[in-house]
Structures are given as C-alpha cells and as structure tokens.
Amino acid sequence: MKIMTICVLTATLSAGIDVRAAQLTGTTTSTTTTDKAAAGKARTIELIGTEKMKFDTEEIAAKPGETLRIVLKAVGTMPKAVMAHNFVLLKPGVDATEFNKASFNARATDFIAPERKDDVIAATGLAGAGETVEVVFKVPAKPGNYTFLCSFPGHFAMGMRGMLKVK
Ligand SMILES: [Cu+2]
Numbered sequence: 001m002k003i004m005t006i007c008v009l010t011a012t013l014s015a016g017i018d019v020r021a022a023q024l025t026g027t028t029t030s031t032t033t034t035d036k037a038a039a040g041k042a043r044t045i046e047l048i049g050t051e052k053m054k055f056d057t058e059e060i061a062a063k064p065g066e067t068l069r070i071v072l073k074a075v076g077t078m079p080k081a082v083m084a085h086n087f088v089l090l091k092p093g094v095d096a097t098e099f100n101k102a103s104f105n106a107r108a109t110d111f112i113a114p115e116r117k118d119d120v121i122a123a124t125g126l127a128g129a130g131e132t133v134e135v136v137f138k139v140p141a142k143p144g145n146y147t148f149l150c151s152f153p154g155h156f157a158m159g160m161r162g163m164l165k166v167k
Contacts, residue, residue: 042069042136049085049127051076053155058162060148062139071134072124080128085155086110087124087135089148089164094119096147100156111151126152143167 048056049072062068072087090096103113110126122137140146143166150160 042067044069044071047072047087049074049150049160051078051083051129053150053158053160055150055160055162060162060164062164062166064139064141064143064166066139067136068139069134069136070122070124071132072127073132074127074129076129078129080126080131084126084128084152085150085160086112086126086133086152087122087148088112088151089121089123089137089146091119091121092140092142092144092146094147096149096156096161100149100151103151104153111153121146123151139164139166 043066045057045060045068047070050056060068070087072085074083074085076083090099099113099116099119102116103111106113110123112120112123121140122135124133124135127133146164146166148162148164149156152160
C-alpha cells in the first residue's frame with residue numbers, strides 16, 4: 001500500500017514538472033511569423049547573444065530565396081531592461097548607423113523605430129537573459145551581403161552585428 005502511494009506521488013510530481021516546462025517554453029519563445037507552412041520547411045540557424053554585446057555567429061550563408069528560421073538565445077544574468085538582444089536584418093542600402101540612431105529610444109516598439117519599419121527584412125522581439133526569440137523569413141532572391149544587428153541601445157556600436165551572405 002505504501003509503495004502504491006509513492007508511485008502515484010511520483011507520477012503526479014513528474015506530470016507537474018512537465019507542465020511547468022511546457023509553460024516556460026511557451027512564455028519565452030515568440031514567433032513573429034504566422035506562416036506555419038514556411039516555418040516547417042525552414043532551415044534553422046541558432047544564434048547566441050551575450051552580455052559582451054556580441055552574436056556568437058557573425059556570418060550566415062544562405063541561398064537566394066530559401067526560408068530561414070533564426071533562433072536567438074540571450075545568455076547572462078542581467079535584467080532585461082538593461083540587457084536584451086534582438087536580431088534585425090536590414091534591407092540592402094540601409095545605413096545601419098542611422099537606423100540605430102533612429103531606433104535608440106524606441107523601447108515601446110522593441111527598438112525598431114516605427115518610421116524605420118520599411119528598412120527591415122526580418123526582426124525578432126527582444127530576448128532577456130535565458131529567453132529565446134525567433135523569426136522565420138524568406139531570404140532575398142538577390143545575392144549580396146545583408147547586415148544584421150541587435151538594435152538594443154549601444155549594442156550595434158559595441159559590435160553586435162553580422163552579415164547574411166546570400167549566394
Ligand atoms: Cu544586443
């Protein structure tokens with residue numbers, strides 16, 4: 001009888017943990033696309049954003065027109081208000097420094113100035129320490145180098161940027 005009680009307890013406990021894990025995943029992942037079909041055949045690229053204000057990968061190679069899923073994880077311990085990261089891919093010809101300057105105070109829109117939305121091919125939301133954000137998008141058909149960056153204030157200036165190389 002005692003053994004049975006323990007079994008039931010263990011089962012309840014592990015079920016509880018599963019639910020918590022699922023909830024955690026649900027709250028820390030945000031997808032800015034609604035195209036589930038595209039997400040299914042997307043190639044996933046995992047990036048890590050650090051408190052040194054760098055991406056761990058600064059060069060991404062891609063084929064023209066392919067579908068990419070960028071998954072960005074922020075690592076560290078600092079509060080999200082002072083340290084968060086996003087992935088913002090700019091259209092060719094956009095001045096990244098000017099884009100950042102314009103977006104510096106745009107906290108309400110995740111540091112993408114509303115009037116600069118047209119400069120962006122794809123962007124994630126902001127990830128604080130331990131959080132993951134992602135975006136699915138179609139790589140431009142035109143070969144070339146496309147700048148991506150983190151638009152959290154000061155991070156681009158510190159070198160939090162990279163290049164999507166389409167060829
Ligand atoms: Cu950043």
